[in-house]
Amino acid sequence: MGFRKKTNKNPPVLSHEFIIQNHADIVSCVAMVFLLGLMFEVTSKVAVLFITVQYNFTISANGLSEESVVNHFHHGLKDLATIFFYMLVAIIIHAIIQEYVLDKINRKMHFSKTKHSKFNESGQLSAFYLFSFGWGTSILMSENFLSNPVSLWDGYPHTLMPFQMKFYFISQMGYWLHALPEIYFQKTKKEDIPRQLVYISLYLVHIVGAYILNLNRLALVLLVLHCFIELLFHVSRLVYFSNEKRQTGFSIWAVLFVLGRLLTLSLSVLTVGFGLSNADQQGLDLANGNFNVLIVRITVLATICVTQAFMMWKFINFQLRRWREQAQAQPVKPKKLQAPKTKSKKDKANGVNGVSSNGADSPRAKKEKSS
Template identity: 40%
Template sequence: MGVKPAIGRKSNKNPPIFSHEFVIQNHADIVSCVVMVFLVGLMVQSTSPIASLFISLHHNVSGVEPTREAPKGEQFLYEAGWKDACAVFFYSLVCIVMHAILQEYFLDKISKKFHLSKSRLSALNESGQLVVFHLVTLFWGGDAIMREGFIFNISKLWDAYPDHPMSFLLKLWWIVQAAYWLHTIPELYFQRIKKDEWAARIRHAAAAFAFVAAAYGFKFQRVGVCLVVLHSLAEFVAHSYRLNNILRGEREDFLDKFLGLVNGSVFVVVRLCSLVLGVLTFYFGLAGAAPLLLRVAALSVLVTFQVYLMYNFISETIKQRQESRQLAQSRPKKEKKEKPKKEKVKKAPVEESDLPEVDQNTNKTLRQRQAAVKAK
């Protein structure tokens, strides 16, 4: 007995229930059913407190609902707490469903249209998912930064630390960030990622989740959202450039050079801005407000991470230039070998004469007259 998949990887075969293939093909449907259980539980009075623990945001420190006396009410502000782990779990399930929808209705159709190889298909799926995620992170986080006024008053990043309550949108943004990187671990199994790629992707997800958890737990949410938005900008451009290379091939045309220049420029600017923002916040802004050990540790991690990314970027750029030079050097050699062959075929015997051009024309005229006389 088997069930055909509705969302996710489709197959003509119907695998047995509870088999690995069945779970992989129907994982989005299974997870969406679990999500529906939580949503239905929120509507039932007896299970509503348990369901709201996973769906709603908790640990609010202020806020008043609208009333007749105060129609606008008062904005709800939140802080970090242990109940946020339940919300991270629930929204990680939502991320799995959204991942499957994006894979099924967009990325799979693109891969079928371009007939990509297995390696390019894996890169397309990875970059396609990350482009969407970083784009959402960029706009959502940028909107939160604008609403909180961090750009026009940068001192808000460290003023009144550690009393930094979050708005609803900002806290939900942090919850979704943690949930996304958490959901990437089971996706390695659901998307049939090769085992040799697991280690690199798990390290990437673990590092991102650790950064989000540390910034959220140590109440660095304000400077953290700025750093994550900057990083997402660079990652969005980088994965867009990677998608261009995957779909169009490695063409050395104007578009490829332009996107490469934009990618490099944005990457360097983001790294410098992150370092400047980190030094301003952790070294100067939080001086006296946060423990010295915590400030030094946070700044050290940030600087080390930026240097590591810069080193990898420079190494990759040098490697690509060396490969392009080798290709450029190999092309002229082929042309030189082909030229003599073409000349031998095209060349025809030509009679050469030491006489001037006028005398040569005179000889031609005499020969033509002699031929005409003989013909008569």
Template identity: 45%
Template structure:
């Protein structure tokens, strides 16, 4: 995801470079079709199908242990949610292009980073543009009374009736992580990074969509809040590190190490309390599609195992990351030791040669050879050669 170089030459229409450079403008034109449709009575229902929330119901009473007095209109999930996801899937691609061009690219030009660091900087910056607002929204929903107590995670199941902010949160989550797939193409991600990007994008899409359509929205909201808090600390520390403020980023990464382990532990405890102890009290033998109740032993245990394996996988990657860094550090220390040992041995050899040379010079100065003796030696050598010739 390097810096996009703007050239004066216009690429051919519908070529790859043309689509990459103008994808935000193309998608804006498509979105205008749905927005303009709202202005006409004939097509207003079609436009509202994509832009506004669907499957709304109106209730003015208490449902379960949760008070809905502040909400005049509530929603359920259904197939029309796919239209909402599609519209905001396109909108988020435009939002990402604006963040990339007017924030990340300008910052990269000032920092003068290498290609590898530029890719990581753009990844962290792009993810923070979604993590921070979603974390604030999730925290607002939780503190606003959607989950007043810890036992609300399983007492109110199935949570088929959702306030507007909860429903829009989950639909935007699905649209957000889906939009990262085309971003791999639009941002020109290096091919060696595709597998890593696609792995964590797919995990987010699958787990968020499953919890939304299986009515496990409350436990998913708590787990996402914990996950986003930990990711915000990591990516902020990485951006500070690439900005050249290594002292601040050092404390940031140290804090992230502690927060990461704490978040994995809290997430695992939440899973066990919800799926193993809480929901087992209201378990049903078969799925009830009318009430959207999926609290059967098979689904419950599979969800717990899947989420548990995800936490274990994250912890495994965390341990491998630190082990790799430690090996690199040890390897770097060994190279430095070898360098200094080689340097010291070379200086020792140089010193020994210098001492030998000094000894030879001192011996010559103590036993000087006279020029007469040198002349006699030369004469003797010449006489010896002449005798050989005779």
């Protein structure tokens, strides 16, 4: 299946241009190999590692009926194979959105090269943040994390997760890993590569760290909050590209961004600083997934605080640059020409037009006096 339009000039096979033009087809073939592996008994055991969520753990509430059986999952090294497969899926979905949605809009709007790249970035991230926010909210509602905030730290370590929560984190890690090869596939400009590497690394560090340290409940709440704020920003930018006069969304986003940073810090300090420090299970126990020690708590809080401070610094610079651009874009108002004043009888008598009526100040009066 072809996701990108092929140019008339066929690049050499396995060249850089060939891989970039056909990367979606190549990745689709690789993903199809894993799916076909499920059909054969010899390869099915290996293919299952890549496609299905691993480390199933069955919990029976009463042990009497099948309805009381609940499947939960924990994490392990086999998750790397699952993350790799869903990274391939993310590359395919990225190509579908780009080819069948964003490229068609770009051809109609005739954006410049700068707006073209920013529009593609916001289009892709808007779809991802919308999906992440909706899916994460449904998990929060089903698990009652919002109605019972104590559950964010009560019963730590939270080594067991329901299927939806574990699959959510697998998808998040797969998506942000797929963003690394997309830098090459999308021919990202050299000056934009450091910025993208920074925010991709920040996402991976926080998500993987929370996943390994069994802080998945706190991470889920913070991810849903963050995705909502970022969704508003990228939707506002898409609206701005269609009509530059529509900038109300940026003002709303600016307020929510600051509130989001404060809420993130508050929840982090409340959960890690106070909740876990007073938890029953203290100490480092790798076998049971317990990382509730002082050094880990300080490291987690320091990482979150530094990240929030970095984001606020970038936000302030963005706002200052935006206000500066708006000030430069405003046209200079021309000075109003004053209408000539009507001459009074006294002025007419002295023959003055904008000059003082004192006869000593009149050049004509001085000339007559000298003669």
